[in-house]
Amino acid sequence: MKTPPPNILLICTDQQRFSALRAYDNPEINTPNLDRLAGEGVLFENCYVQNPVCGPSRASLMTGQYVHAHGEWANGVALPAHARLFTKDLAEAGYDCGLVGKLHLAACQHGRTEQRLDDGFRVFRWAHDPYRGSSENAYHRWLKASRPDLYEAALDPDSDVDFDTMPTEAHYSRWVGNETIDYLTSSRDKDKPFCFIANFFDPHPGFGAPKEYMDQYDPATLSRPVTTTDELETKPPIYTEASKESYPDSKGYVDYTDDELQETKAAYYAMVTLVDDEVGRILNALDDEGLADNTVVIFTSDHGEMLGDHQLMLKGPMMYDVAVRVPLLLRWPGVIPPGQRRPELVQWVDLAPTLLEAAGVAVRSTHQGASLLGLVTRTAPWVRDWALSEYRNSGAPYEQGVYTTMLRHDRWKIVVHHGDPATARPRTGELYDLANDPNELTNLWDEPEHHATRAGLQEKLLDVLVATEDRSQEREAAW
Numbered sequence: 001m002k003t004p005p006p007n008i009l010l011i012c013t014d015q016q017r018f019s020a021l022r023a024y025d026n027p028e029i030n031t032p033n034l035d036r037l038a039g040e041g042v043l044f045e046n047c048y049v050q051n052p053v054c055g056p057s058r059a060s061l062m063t064g065q066y067v068h069a070h071g072e073w074a075n076g077v078a079l080p081a082h083a084r085l086f087t088k089d090l091a092e093a094g095y096d097c098g099l100v101g102k103l104h105l106a107a108c109q110h111g112r113t114e115q116r117l118d119d120g121f122r123v124f125r126w127a128h129d130p131y132r133g134s135s136e137n138a139y140h141r142w143l144k145a146s147r148p149d150l151y152e153a154a155l156d157p158d159s160d161v162d163f164d165t166m167p168t169e170a171h172y173s174r175w176v177g178n179e180t181i182d183y184l185t186s187s188r189d190k191d192k193p194f195c196f197i198a199n200f201f202d203p204h205p206g207f208g209a210p211k212e213y214m215d216q217y218d219p220a221t222l223s224r225p226v227t228t229t230d231e232l233e234t235k236p237p238i239y240t241e242a243s244k245e246s247y248p249d250s251k252g253y254v255d256y257t258d259d260e261l262q263e264t265k266a267a268y269y270a271m272v273t274l275v276d277d278e279v280g281r282i283l284n285a286l287d288d289e290g291l292a293d294n295t296v297v298i299f300t301s302d303h304g305e306m307l308g309d310h311q312l313m314l315k316g317p318m319m320y321d322v323a324v325r326v327p328l329l330l331r332w333p334g335v336i337p338p339g340q341r342r343p344e345l346v347q348w349v350d351l352a353p354t355l356l357e358a359a360g361v362a363v364r365s366t367h368q369g370a371s372l373l374g375l376v377t378r379t380a381p382w383v384r385d386w387a388l389s390e391y392r393n394s395g396a397p398y399e400q401g402v403y404t405t406m407l408r409h410d411r412w413k414i415v416v417h418h419g420d421p422a423t424a425r426p427r428t429g430e431l432y433d434l435a436n437d438p439n440e441l442t443n444l445w446d447e448p449e450h451h452a453t454r455a456g457l458q459e460k461l462l463d464v465l466v467a468t469e470d471r472s473q474e475r476e477a478a479w
Contacts, residue, residue, distance in 0.1 A: 005359050006332065007295040008090070008195040009180075010351075011282070012061075013275055014054065014102060014204040015315065017304035018047070018325040020272050028222055029269045033280030034329065037299055041331030042340035042376045048387035048408060049303050049348045052315050052323045053395040055104045057302045057348065062086060062105065064352030064367035067390040069470040074394040078106035078115055084366060086352035087195060091120030093361045096189040098123030100138075100179040101199030108133070123187060125179050129201050130163040130172035139175050146170070164208030168274070171210060176200050177278030181285045193359070198282065203271035203305065205314065213270035219262035222269070225308030226439050232311055234443045236417045236428045238402055239312060246314040247396035253311045261308045268307060292333065296358050298351065299329040310440070317391045319406035319415045319430070320440050324389045332358065336376045345387045345408060346372060365472040385409060388464055393423075400424050407461040411435040414457040431457070 018024055022031045023038040024045075050060035051067050059065075059072035062085045072079045083105075087097045097120045106115040108128040113136040116124070127139035132155060144151045147170045153161035168174055180198040188194045202209075232240050244252045256264070279299065286292040304323045306312040315323055328346065330336060349369030356363050357371040374380025387408040393401035402425065403418040411434050419427030431444040431454050444450040 005193045007193050007291060008355055009295055009297045010197045011279060011299045013200045013301040015303060015305045016203055016301035017322045018327050021327050030216060030273045031276040033276045034299060037331055038329050040338050041329055041336055042342055044328040044346050045341055045343050047326055047328035047346050048324050048389055049326055050389055051394055052303045052318060052391055054302050056394050058104050061348045061351055064349050064369050066349060066368055066468045069368060073392040076107045083117060085119050086356055088118060088120035089356060089361050090195045090359055094192055096192040096194045097121050098183050099197045100125040101176045102128055102201055123183060139172055142175055143170060164206045165210060168210040173200055173202050173274050173278050177281050180282050184285045184289055200275050202275050203268050207264050207267035209267060209270035209274050213274045216273060217266035217269050219266040222262055222265050225261060227309060227311050228441055231441060238317055242316055243311045248398060253308060253313050265307055297331045301326040316395045317402040317404045319389055319404060344382045347387050368468055386464055407457060407464060409460055412457055
């Protein structure tokens with residue numbers, strides 16, 4: 001008897017650094033449900049995203065391509081109309097596909113409704129964020145119908161109610177949990193395997209959470225930002241700019257008091273713990289429906305958050321691990337041996353090929369990652385020993401564009417800050433020995449004794465960029 005294809009449940013947060021989970025050896029944060037998921041599956045210690053801001057990173061997840069191949073090079077840029085999402089491949093193979101929450105494969109600013117591709121989603125409960133915006137925001141429609149008092153109060157600038165600290169029963173994260181559970185229990189097509197994507201907005205700023213979650217954390221007891229007094233003196237000039245303004249015309253690290261930094265970290269942790277509770281509810285629904293044993297569950301995030309480390313807040317052109325290294329948990333009962341911690345360098349472009357292989361669906365020539373199944377089932381060796389991330393003035397745009405490219409290889413990380421002709425900014429960079437400097441405090445870029453290492457890594461980066469060009473177009477003859 002043929003084994004039925006597995007269901008797929010992909011849970012994704014927004015702006016969650018890899019260390020914002022207790023399972024990643026952070027004793028400060030409470031994440032019991034995600035820790036359970038890690039224990040029942042595999043935890044990837046070194047998963048890198050392809051861009052440190054939302055849109056380009058999410059496009060890499062959905063297409064399985066690097067930023068320079070898929071074309072969504074910045075927030076506010078749409079994926080090309082011909083782009084192929086892995087959910088479309090699953091839908092054509094007989095999967096019932098659905099999504100709740102954020103997608104961000106096209107512009108969403110100024111009340112725009114995100115332009116949809118032929119994405120394969122039968123169920124599409126889209127809400128880019130919890131804030132006032134598009135009339136198609138499904139969270140706002142639900143909140144207005146179920147709690148009109150809270151909806152109107154949150155829109156009132158003079159009210160003490162806002163979307164970030166909304167009571168738990170009305171919060172955006174609870175809504176994502178509710179919609180996911182509704183899909184699992186009643187809205188899915190029960191004659192088909194499913195692929196459902198639950199996209200939480202937290203712990204994206206603004207930094208805030210319902211009171212019962214904020215009360216779980218004492219800011220004074222939390223660790224302080226990782227930096228040194230003179231750190232920025234040896235780092236590229238853009239970091240001094242970003243320390244003063246996290247985005248152009250927005251509050252930077254230097255404007256935070258020490259107490260405010262700690263309060264922000266407490267709020268960030270509270271937001272993650274709220275999501276963790278919702279993940280627990282979702283996992284319980286899988287169990288109650290008898291779906292857990294034949295469902296591949298993935299938990300991850302689109303990029304990280306600086307949170308005061310390196311005298312920086314939020315995100316942008318930074319390629320520090322807290323910005324581009326994210327949690328990745330994968331569970332498939334009976335197939336993936338539980339309790340694994342994998343140190344290999346893996347990437348977000350690997351997720352689409354992994355899920356397609358799990359479903360028994362052919363991987364397309366456009367996919368540039370590699371399936372993780374052979375690695376986690378211990379049936380195939382892992383051969384790629386590098387990770388690539390690209391920033392192309394991708395966040396809030398700087399007038400003089402900022403273009404950076406990161407290569408992680410072996411114990412080293414190199415970040416090239418490009419100059420002419422890409423931008424009028426000076427060419428500079430970063431080089432870190434992660435074996436001796438895991439917090440990336442000492443920039444070796446200009447150190448004479450490391451010039452050979454830097455040159456070798458720059459040559460390796462050129463080779464990687466050539467290897468990751470899109471050559472999916474079939475060659476029909478020699479000429």
